[in-house]
Amino acid sequence: MWQYHPPLRDIQFVTEELLNLPAQWAQMPSFAEVDADTARQVIEEAGKFASEVIAPLNAVGDLQGCTLKDGQVTTPNGFREAYQAFVQAGWPALACDPEVGGQGLPQSVNAVLHEMLNSANHAWNMYPGLLHGAYESLLAHATPELRAQYLPKVVSGEWLSTMCLTEAHAGSDLGLLKTRAEPQADGSFRLSGTKIFISGGEHDLTDNIVHMVLARIADAPAGTKGLSLFLVPKVMPDGTRNTLRCDGLEKKMGIKGSATCVMNFEGATGWLVGEANRGLAGMFVMMNAARLHVGLQGVGHAESAYQNALAYAQERVQMRAPVREATRQNAEADSIVLHPAVRHNLLRQRALLEGGRVLAYETAHLLDLAERHPDESVRHVAHDEVSLLTPICKAFLTDNAFASAQAAQQVYGGHGYIHDHGIEQCVRDSRISRIYEGTNEIQAIDLLVRKVVADGGVKLGGLITRLQQELPATELAERVHPWLANWQQATQQLLQQCKGDPELPYRVADDYLRLAGLVLLAQGWVRAEAVAAHASSPFHTAKRETARYYLDYLLPEAGLCLARIRAGQNPLPQLHPPPP
Structure with missing residues (x-):
């Protein structure tokens, strides 16, 4: 009963008519060959993949969840095959630099892709969701040797990635992290510690997983100034298994098809990314990319909730609506979409959804300007605006998405409380977006205290x-x-x-x-x-x-x-x- 139809007409309106992105891409040499027709074709194909390949797996993933046996995680039926199709089609490389194997398309086009993937199947999209952040972190901070060995596999999606921050005693306070890194004679490090809430920490979608891990080198300064970032692969370059393992899967409220793992590092081998004791610089690259993608999760959930609630309201016939008798045609009942309370509900959803899409796409375009525009002053202003808009996208759009999912559930009445119609899964799945990648309260502090007051x-x-x-x-x-x-x-x-x-x-x-x-x-x-x-x-x-x-x-x-x-x-x- 739960369906997803890519909102291609509205996406075209925002990207071409309102933001006029093709004309702005033409001003950046990196995107000179990306015109409206090219972007439209890519977006249409992305919509087909989202609606035809991964949307049918959404309820499957929720009912089956992931299983852990002997340290190995099995994802729900169809997830692995869908991911292989995703990689073969080149989607992970969409917005990556052609010099490292990417397709070189704008971040704004990548934002459209991930909005649709999140609408179709949030849990499935958790696996590739961190790839672009890992790519940017490695590109900016890794040594040439690490980039040469790992970046092409990350860009192509052949290897997935994680972001290992949280520990049981340290949620948002990264300065409390205790995972240790001991330097070795060959330049590598041995990492020991336990990380929790690690999305995709173990799975069967790819043969290798590139873990990006925050840890503390001996004698490092206290607090966040003493954290370093390390690349810790699941499989070593010589093909042997690294000494890390998944010790547990969290039983969650939603996104059950996504493996949320407890990861133990027992002297696991890793390599420093960036400078020692300056790991947050590399990790924040991942976190900022992830925060915009979480905002897109908000747009995605709002879209699927609104689509399905509107379709249900148009079909559900109940008591007569309070309209003028002159407009009636002797019907004994009306579709509930004619009732003012339901119209208010749906109009509010639509206004927040479509307005949020504009904000998200424009922020993604500002990322393109900050990274690719030939004028340094334009890049500087765009960078400043992205820093302000990113926490707003993450918090405001996900708050609205959860509220819209609940409002959509209200449209269904009692049918919305049972599993068959799908909206109760949307409510459960959308809730996490307000919590991870920095709770929305932390986003608000980031905006006002760290960005505005500072x-x-x-x-x-x-x-x-x-x-x-x-x-x-x-x-x-x-x-x-x-x-x-x-x-x-x-x-x-x-x-x-x-x-x-x-x-x-x-x-x-x-x-x-x-x-x-x-x-x-x-x-x-x-x-x-x-x-x-x-x-x-x-x-x-x-x-x-x-x-x-x-x-x-x-x-x-x-x-x-x-x-x-x-x-x-x-x-x-x-x-x-x-x-x-």
Whole structure:
């Protein structure tokens, strides 16, 4: 009953009509040969793979899960074959540099691919989801010898990769990590320790797995300044098995087809990536790539939830809707999509989903500008904006996705609570995106404390100025200008107030990030409405109507965020244990 249809028309609208990406690619020599037709063909093929190959495995993976026996993990039926098809088609190499075996397509096209893969089968996409981050980390920080030996296999997808950070006593506080690395005479290291929550730590999709592991060399400084990054393969270059193993699989709420492993390193051989005691530089490359991909998980879940809820609402016939009798045709009942409560539900989902798609794709395009644009000043500005938008994409889009999945489940009524219709799996699967790769609360702190307060709001001021300049001269734009000003004013007030109250930005960070997300989507919807005004098709009419719906019903929620930010000037009360 659960289906996925690639939203190709909306993807085309965002990439070609709204963001005009083909024209911008033409300004970058790296993408000079990537035109609209090329990108469209790639996206259509990606949609076929997502809907025809991995979507049918979504429920299978949820019901079967993964199994662990004698240290070996078996993935659900069909996962291995689907991954082999993925590699043979060249999808892992899509946005990698041609000099190392990649296809050299833009990050924005890769973002479309991963949105669709996440819509179709989030658990399956957990396996290749870290490949691009591993590629970027190795490309930027590994020695030429390591790059030559491992990078081609990672780029092609022949070998999958992991990101080994978390330990039982150290979740988000990486400074507490205890895994040790002892230098050897041949230049390698012996790693000893246990990592938990390792996605794809062991599986049967590839013969080798490249583990990227944070560990501490003896006599290293305390805290995060003493962490180093190591490449630790499952299979050594001579074909022998490295001394690491999977000691357990987590029994999870969702994404059950993804193997979440407890990994033990027992003197495992690894090689330093980057400089000693500066491992976070290499790991943050992976983490930042992963955070945008988690934001795309949010878009993916929101899309599949909305698609299926809308289809169900159009088919489900119940009591009469409260419409004028003159519009009726003597029906005893109506499809529930005609009921205002259901329409509100679905319109809210659509407004957040399609607006979120614009934000995610534009952030991915800024990555292209930061990496590939020939003008250094453009690269610098794009890098600044990506640093601001990445935590917003991760947190805002995944918060919205989980809320939309729950809203979609409500459309189904009692049928949404049982397994057969698929929406309850979507609710369970979408929940993790708000937690891993840094909880959404940490994303909010990253945005406000580490990005905005740290530089006195300079980068944010530049972003808001750009957003104001890109607003078209329309009636809807006049309603958004004040909200951009409110965002800027709230920022300036916080910058002043936090000087005497260092806890203040931590108290209001969540509301600050949501305020930013709501205003960013409003700016995107105003631009979309202006573009859609030049056409009269039903698709463009729906765009204009959804833009107005967003400004009428969703943007006012930014006022609540502002009120809560003002309330945050008051210290939070302490929590005391209940009396015995």
